[in-house]
Amino acid sequence: MADNDHADVVRLPFERAIEELESIVKRLEEGKVPLEESVLIYERGEALKRRCEELLRLAEARVEKITLDSSGKPIGTEPLDVK
Amino acid sequence: MTTLLVTHSACLNHLTPAGHPERPDRLRAIERALEGERFQNLARVEAPAASLETIALCHPMDYVTAIRDATPQNGLAQLDADTSMSPGSFEAALRAAGGAVFAVDEVIAGKARNAFVATRPPGHHTEIARPMGFCLFNNAAVAARHAQKEHGIARAAVIDFDVHHGNGSQDIFWSDATVMYGSTHQMPLYPGTGAKNERGEHDTIVNAPLRPGDGGVKFREAFESVILPRLRDFAPELIVISAGFDAHMRDPLANLNLLESDFEWGTRKLMEVADKYAQGRVVSVLEGGYDLQGLANSAAAHVAALMQG
Numbered sequence: 216m217a218d219n220d221h222a223d224v225v226r227l228p229f230e231r232a233i234e235e236l237e238s239i240v241k242r243l244e245e246g247k248v249p250l251e252e253s254v255l256i257y258e259r260g261e262a263l264k265r266r267c268e269e270l271l272r273l274a275e276a277r278v279e280k281i282t283l284d285s286s287g288k289p290i291g292t293e294p295l296d297v298k
Numbered sequence: 299m300t301t302l303l304v305t306h307s308a309c310l311n312h313l314t315p316a317g318h319p320e321r322p323d324r325l326r327a328i329e330r331a332l333e334g335e336r337f338q339n340l341a342r343v344e345a346p347a348a349s350l351e352t353i354a355l356c357h358p359m360d361y362v363t364a365i366r367d368a369t370p371q372n373g374l375a376q377l378d379a380d381t382s383m384s385p386g387s388f389e390a391a392l393r394a395a396g397g398a399v400f401a402v403d404e405v406i407a408g409k410a411r412n413a414f415v416a417t418r419p420p421g422h423h424t425e426i427a428r429p430m431g432f433c434l435f436n437n438a439a440v441a442a443r444h445a446q447k448e449h450g451i452a453r454a455a456v457i458d459f460d461v462h463h464g465n466g467s468q469d470i471f472w473s474d475a476t477v478m479y480g481s482t483h484q485m486p487l488y489p490g491t492g493a494k495n496e497r498g499e500h501d502t503i504v505n506a507p508l509r510p511g512d513g514g515v516k517f518r519e520a521f522e523s524v525i526l527p528r529l530r531d532f533a534p535e536l537i538v539i540s541a542g543f544d545a546h547m548r549d550p551l552a553n554l555n556l557l558e559s560d561f562e563w564g565t566r567k568l569m570e571v572a573d574k575y576a577q578g579r580v581v582s583v584l585e586g587g588y589d590l591q592g593l594a595n596s597a598a599a600h601v602a603a604l605m606q607g
Contacts, residue, residue, distance in 0.1 A: 240486070243486040243487070243488075244486070245490060246491060248490075250430075250431045250432065250462065250551070251318070252379075253487050253488030254487065254488075254550070257510065258553075
């Protein structure tokens with residue numbers, strides 16, 4: 216039911232996404248979320264987790280690209296297709 | 299011997315805000331599902347109202363009277379973000395608890411083999427002195443304590459397969475070595491309790507959390523490897539089921555993927571333990587379940603299993 220409710224998440228920078236995710240985890244663990252909203256908040260947390268994982272994957276790929284392409288020295292950060 | 303179906307029309311008069319998932323139509327959907335031919339042998343009875351003293355077996359009398367006094371003359375009184383009362387709520391709550399208590403009396407007297415109590419408001423989130431999560435009195439817990447006090451049941455078990463953890467039942471039985479509380483539920487989810495390491499003072503609390511997305515295979519694994527072995531070790535003389543059907547895949551309030559056949563399977567497994575240790579005595583009390591079709595079909599599968607004995 217919340218499939219389209221988290222469209223903004225795919226544009227969040229890593230810092231914002233992880234900050235909101237941490238806040239959601241804390242609220243769920245403390246039981247401070249109303250029953251009716253609990254599943255929606257959990258699903259937003261899932262969307263945030265996926266966003267963070269995607270950004271981390273991209274960052275790892277970029278680091279790897281630099282490592283592989285440099286012959287001793289970094290040569291830049293050209294985009295890498297990681298699909 | 300027969301299976302008892304305990305209901306009362308007063309439970310339809312517990313009204314909740316517009317759009318609230320815990321709504322009177324839940325009971326109507328179950329009632330319709332149990333009208334079919336295969337349910338014609340159910341012994342249908344009306345739930346009596348519990349006395350305040352009986353409810354006080356699990357909740358302080360001050361709490362019981364505070365709930366009574368919170369009943370609005372008209373409109374709704376909001377008790378927390380999820381939980382509210384309408385003018386008909388107090389009677390509904392008395393009959394929800396009373397239905398479970400009556401079912402215990404009938405089953406222990408041997409007048410029925412087992413029972414399903416289709417009432418609302420639900421109960422398993424109600425802590426010792428705190429209403430929450432759509433719940434006012436802890437019906438299943440009151441039924442278990444009543445069985446102990448009035449019928450000399452030494453060990454009662456409350457097994458809860460509602461998708462939410464029964465924090466209230468856990469709270470009530472935390473220090474009680476004579477009642478086992480076992481639960482499968484989704485984590486993380488409301489109310490946030492129910493981790494494996496929450497075991498009670500006497501190791502009689504048994505939590506088997508499931509992960510979002512888990513379905514029948516994981517549910518059955520949790521039952522087979524955690525809940526049932528502990529239940530057999532405990533050797534209960536009565537099993538009360540907190541029967542929530544919101545772990546169904548259609549349910550809007552959670553992310554588990556159980557099917558009707560999983561509820562039927564779980565019911566049969568609990569009946570097998572009851573047959574061995576508890577003379578078959580099972581009293582099942584409705585908790586959650588918010589997709590009307592998933593709820594009705596699952597409750598029907600559950601009751602059909604109870605009848606098959």
